[in-house]
Amino acid sequence: MDVVNIFLTSELGESLEDFVHDHRRFTFDRLGPEGPRRLVEGPMWAFIDWVLPDLAGLELCRRLRADPRTADAHVTMVLEEDDPEDRRRALRAGADDYVVGPLTRTAVLDRVLALQSRASERNATRRFELGALVIDMAALQARWDGEPIVLRPNEFRLLRFFAENPNRVLTRDDLINGLGKREPPIDERTVDVWIGRLRRSIKAAGGGNPLRTVRSLGYVFDLG
Amino acid sequence: MDVVNIFLTSELGESLEDFVHDHRRFTFDRLGPEGPRRLVEGPMWAFIDWVLPDLAGLELCRRLRADPRTADAHVTMVLEEDDPEDRRRALRAGADDYVVGPLTRTAVLDRVLALQSRASERNATRRFELGALVIDMAALQARWDGEPIVLRPNEFRLLRFFAENPNRVLTRDDLINGLGKREPPIDERTVDVWIGRLRRSIKAAGGGNPLRTVRSLGYVFDLG
DNA sequence: CAATCCCGTCACAATCGCGTCACATCACTG
C-alpha cells in the first residue's frame, strides 16, 4: 500500500498526526510559501487555504503546479465561503477540487480516502534531476546520463535520501534513521557497506561517484 | 477527445443541453432510481441530489457503485446545506466528491472540466506504441516488432494495463484492481503467475522482457 | 456433451537482498 502524503497550509497537520493511527500510511507536512519542505514518495494531497499570512492561496497553488516535483499533487483549495466566483478561480489556478472551510480533521481524511483510489490512474512522474543523475520515483528507477542504474531496494532508498539532502554531510546515524531502520538496531559500519554497494551500482551503469566520504563524520552527496 | 457523459438527477440536464455548444463532447441524461437509462462509453460524471422525490440520494449513490456498469463513474453528491456530517456520509456511500447546492450550469461544467483533464489520459488511446511493442485495442492484438503475440484474454488485459501505466511501479494490488478482479478476492501471489505467463507469451513471439520486478513492491513496464 | 482452453491456487525450487564479519587499505598524526 502506498504512503499517502498530506500537505496543509494550516497547523491542522500536527493535530492529524495524533489523530491517525496508521503512520505507515500517512505523512503530514506543513506547506510554506516555498512549497513542501521535503520531498516524498507516493501521492501528494495538498490542502491550501484561500487566505494565507504571506501569500495568496491561489498563488501557492500555481507555484505547486509549476514545480515539476509537485505538479501532479492533488490540490484542494479551502474556501472561506461558498462563492461561485472563487470556486471558478480556484479551478482555473490549477486546483483539482475545493471545499468550503474551515477544514476539519475528518474532512481531510475522508476526502483523501475517497479520492485516493482514483489517484492511481494518474501516471505523472515525480522525479529528481541532479546533474547527470535522474531519479524517477514512480518507476523507482534511477539513470545516469540516461543509462539505467540497476539498484536494489535499499540502494534506491539510500540514493533517494541523499538526493533529498544534497551538499549536506549525513552521518551514519542520519542515514540509518533516514531509511527508517531503527528496528532492529543497525551496526553503523553497515552503512559503509551500503555506500560501497551503491557506488558500485552507479559505477556499473557508467556513472561517476557523487558520494564523498567525510572522514569520521559521514558522507555527502556532491552536487554542482 | 472522449465524450463526456453527464448524469443528473434534476432537470438541469435539459438546460445544459442548450447551454453547451459542443455536443460532440457532451451527453446529458437524467438519472432515475434505476440508474442511468442508457449505457454509454467513456467517462461518466454523475451529480446526485441529496434529496430525491422517490429515493434517498445516498441510496442511489450506493446502487451506482454496486452496479459494475456504473461502478467507476465519478459521483458528486449535491448537498442542500454544508453539514459536515452529510459530507462524511456522502463520501462513505462511495461518492467521490460533494458540492453544496443548488447546482448551477457553470458549476457542473467547471467541475467536470477541471477533474476531467486528470482522467483523460486513460481512455483516449486505441492503439499504444511503446517501443517495439504495439497494442491494437480495436483488434485486441499485440505485436512485438511486427510479430504477433499470442495472448490469452487475461494476459491481454494485463499488458494493456501495463501499457496504460508505463514507467510506474504497479503493486500486485494495483494490478488486481486494474483488471477489475475484486470479486472474488484474488490471492496476491496469483499476480506473479500472471506475470510469468505474460512474459512467456511475449518471449514466445521473440520479444524481450519489458516487465521489471521491483522486489517486495510490484512490477513496472519499462519504457525507454 | 466431449474436448479444449483458461485461470486461480498450491508447493517447491531458485533467486535475491542485506546485515555482519574479517581482513585489506587508506588517511591523518607526530
Next chain:
DNA sequence: CAGTGATGTGACGCGATTGTGACGGGATTG
C-alpha cells in the same frame, strides 16, 4: 615513516521474495 583509527570490500549465510510446473474446477467451444 611508523602507528592508529577509519573506511573499503569480498565472502558468508539466513530469511524473504519470486518464478514456475502441476493440478483441478469452471467456462467455452465445436
